[in-house]
Amino acid sequence: MAEAQPQGTGKAAGGRSAQLAHTGLRHGWTTGACATAASTAAYTALLSGEFPDPVTITLPKGQTPSFALAVEELDRDGGSAMAGVVKDAGDDPDVTHGALIRARVRRLAPGSGVVFKAGPGVGTVTRPGLPLEVGEPAVNPVPRQMMREHLAEVARRYGSGPGAAADVEVEISVDHGEEIARSTWNPRLGILGGLSILGTTGIVVPYSCSAWIDSIRRGVDVARAAGRTHVAGCTGSTSEKVAVALHHLPEDALLDMGDFAGAVLKYIRRHPVERLTICGGFAKLSKLAAGHLDLHSARSQVDKGFLAELARRGGADEALAGAVAEANTGLAALQLCAAAGVPLGDLVAATAREESLAVLRGAPVAVDVICIDRAGMVVGRAEPRGPGGAQ
16 A cells, blocks of 8 residues: 655645645545556566565656555566555545556567556446547556656666666556446446546545546547437436436436536536436435535535425415425425425426526537436426527
């Protein structure tokens, strides 16, 4: 595991760094940082005969963490070497925390450069729309660059001088990676056989939303590359099933939006599709209707006063509006209105659609909204509206 935390710059920290310092949570390390450490150690052993332990690397923003080696192996014929690092995700609830990430480095003919290979537990790209070509191992561009730079430095240090180059195959593998990947977006994105080697900074920020938001963006990219003109952002598996049943969408047109409605809308604003369906639980989408773009319960709440005002617009008298405002939950408010013939679900859906269109700022996207209850029954709908092609 890594033995150092990111080193500060001496300047006052702000943003996520300040939040992390306030919580006292530990940083972790990305799979890309671990793969870089493992490949650096393996190549060093291949050229020098000795594994550095711990092995120190330099991250894109200048931090220099050190990683202890969990496994090491040097072939007797000197053709390859393998080193492994256990990923420490810090206090982040990362599914890859504790995974053993291995790098086997093999000599290649001069002029070959650095060639990446997916070993057991690392996925292969099978669909367009990702930052890697189809058929490539799922080792993302920044980790690749990190590994190339570190391997070049090892070649200069232990090879034939300043002009020495790293001509090697780097096979990255993750123990039990294929099993772990079933808990990630990889199968839906067409990354088959295991995990992706990820990371743009090398550092995992605990409880960061960045990984989920990045997966949303990649989902939009894959859908667009596949020629999909209609995608659905769903808050969970139940809403996803409803969207599929109503619109017969293929798997690569489904976005696991979760609580991040704003992330979906802002990315589609910059990368439009003709039609976006937003489907989710009534309570969550009532937050979107009220102008919240993060629907997590810790960061936004159902506003019963807002629901009461919507009920008034739908014909509720003051007694009913008052009862809605005092309701225990959003679902209770919905049930009160349903009993009185007030279409609160439709009103929430329509208002959420208008809020979504406001975030899209005129992008050529038509939006429709579907509200469901906990059983998956549709309790509110707003038909497509906006400048997209499917209305």
